[in-house]
Amino acid sequence: MNIQGLSAIVTGGASGMGAATARHLAGLGAKVTVLDVNEDAVLKTAHEIGGLGLVCDVTDGASAERALDQARSAHGPARIAVNCAGIAPAQRIVGRDGPMPLESFRTVIEVNLIGSFNILRLAAADMAKLEPLESGERGVIVNTASVAAYEGQIGQAAYAASKGGIVALTICAARDLARNGIRVMTVAPGLIGTPMLLNMPQEVQDSLAATVPFPKRFGKPEEYARLVQHILENEMLNGDVIRLDGAIRMAPQ
Template structure:
């Protein structure tokens, strides 16, 4: 898809992978709506790239529908959705205080998995009503899983389950939405220099980066953004989960 002049939505666009993706889409000529639960962060990125900011809790059905309506009002229906909103938690299934609270597991799944599906279904409805482009394409949806979907570590049960769900959702969604000319892709990043990673001491960051076979460093958000942009632009990519991890395979701990 040539995204010059097309409307795009990036969830979690106020920081990290989402902010880098919003910048990349805007640089390629897209009209970008930056969705984030942190309104100030969304506004800062939107101001930087000449887009619009929309506060959005991706796990809230009516709220997300209202956010998409606001983006549609400003830019028209989006042909591109990149799902970057997500949260992580480190908690054992059985800890010193007993079993993991069910609400902790539920919260991670609601934001990561249900939130990604919520945005996918709402954006797809708008895309399906658009006129097809020259090649019959109407839209592209890119979601974010994680290598934890395949090698979840101790303490990552909720996070790995949520990201595994996103990976498993990719192919059936792509098959179903193909009739409308909508492609569905997922990126599964490894260890990336995100805001969460920035909270760790420098020596811990360096140690984690050194565990990557090559390049021996943490991934850069711009590298994720470049792949997301390519997924949008390359019409042959559909129904696939792409690992972006420098050949990393996570150990149990």
């Protein structure tokens, strides 16, 4: 897929990997719509890249439908959709105050898993109506999981379950959408230098970075964005999960 001139949607695009991906795709000539719940930040990112910034709650069907309608009106139907929206609260299944509130678990599943599926289903429906490109391809959807899908740490029950769901969804969605010429891939990042990690005390950051076999540092959001570019451009990448983690395997805590 040649990215130049194509319409792209990036969720969670107000910061971190989403913002880096939005900037990178815009730099490659894509017409980018950035979605996020943080209005000020999403508008700032969109302004920086000359794209469209929209407030969108990915867990809400109507909100996502409105956002994709607006994106379609501005840029045409998207051939590229990248799901970066997510949350990562930590909470033990049974803590000092008793069992984890069910609503806490539900919220993480809603944002990370159901939110990703919500955008996937709507973007895929638009892509399926497009004329195929020369190769027969109509679009590409990239979801974001985590190494926690494989090695969830203590306190990550909800997060690990949500990301494990995205991993399991990948091959199913790719097979389901193959007849439409739509590819589906997932990236499972390890320790990436997003605001969540970079706001930790420096000694904590150094300790975490030391657990990465090589290179002994956090990944960069821009490295995630470049991997997304490669996925878009490499037609044989479909129905699989790529770990972006410097060979880290997470310890229990």
